[in-house]
Amino acid sequence: SQQGEEDPQALSIQEGENATMNCSYKTSINNLQWYRQNSGRGLVHLILIRSNEREKHSGRLRVTLDTSKKSSSLLITASRAADTASYFCATDSQGGSEKLVFGKGTKLTVNP
Amino acid sequence: DVKVTQSSRYLVKRTGEKVFLECVQDMDHENMFWYRQDPGLGLRLIYFSYDVKMKEKGDIPEGYSVSREKKERFSLILESASTNQTSMYLCASSLWGGASWSGYTFGSGTRLTVV
Numbered sequence: 685s686q687q688g689e690e691d692p693q694a695l696s697i698q699e700g701e702n703a704t705m706n707c708s709y710k711t712s713i714n715n716l717q718w719y720r721q722n723s724g725r726g727l728v729h730l731i732l733i734r735s736n737e738r739e740k741h742s743g744r745l746r747v748t749l750d751t752s753k754k755s756s757s758l759l760i761t762a763s764r765a766a767d768t769a770s771y772f773c774a775t776d777s778q779g780g781s782e783k784l785v786f787g788k789g790t791k792l793t794v795n796p
Numbered sequence: 797d798v799k800v801t802q803s804s805r806y807l808v809k810r811t812g813e814k815v816f817l818e819c820v821q822d823m824d825h826e827n828m829f830w831y832r833q834d835p836g837l838g839l840r841l842i843y844f845s846y847d848v849k850m851k852e853k854g855d856i857p858e859g860y861s862v863s864r865e866k867k868e869r870f871s872l873i874l875e876s877a878s879t880n881q882t883s884m885y886l887c888a889s890s891l892w893g894g895a896s897w898s899g900y901t902f903g904s905g906t907r908l909t910v911v
Binding site for chain 2: 715717719724725726727728729732772774782783784785786787788789
């Protein structure tokens with residue numbers, strides 16, 4: 685049961701530019717999370733935004749959530765080569781489930 | 797920091813073998829999960845557990861079983877490995893949280909090849 689879908693599938697930018705990734709989902713949620721995965725490794729939790737929040741910041745990351753459109757965006761400002769990774773959104777489902785459903789991810793390449 | 801440790805980074809097994817993938821977490825998390833990750837398919841949930849000796853099927857449980865005898869350890873078992881189970885396997889854990897929930901902590905993954 686695929687919930688989140690990231691867009692674009694791949695993104696290539698130059699160091700210093702901003703990177704924006706989008707996520708759309710289907711059903712009502714309690715929260716939406718973004719994760720990062722370096723090549724061949726496990727996922728690392730980046731940020732969580734709750735359904736009653738519209739925007740959240742963490743360092744160079746900015747996440748927005750529009751529950752009316754069932755969509756979220758992740759903005760990485762002033763990107764660095766070390767930001768090269770795949771980024772996944774994950775959603776739970778309203779009703780208290782502890783399970784997360786992950787999208788297929790956006791592969792970000794930041795060129796030095 | 798919470799650590800989730802998967803016993804092997806790389807594993808090569810033969811078709812028909814019984815395979816055990818082990819996952820241990822050190823922060824007393826209630827929830828533990830096994831996902832597999834394949835190119836173009838993303839992460840898919842195999843099994844999860846909310847408590848010791850408790851297990852629930854995820855989206856793709858066929859061909860797999862799990863064991864949770866102790867709170868910190870969640871094992872994934874491939875009863876008879878097949879080539880279509882070649883994949884990256886990811887273990888994760890989390891607190892039982894609701895509104896205070898802060899997401900999953902993942903292990904580094906086990907890349908399993910079945911030949």
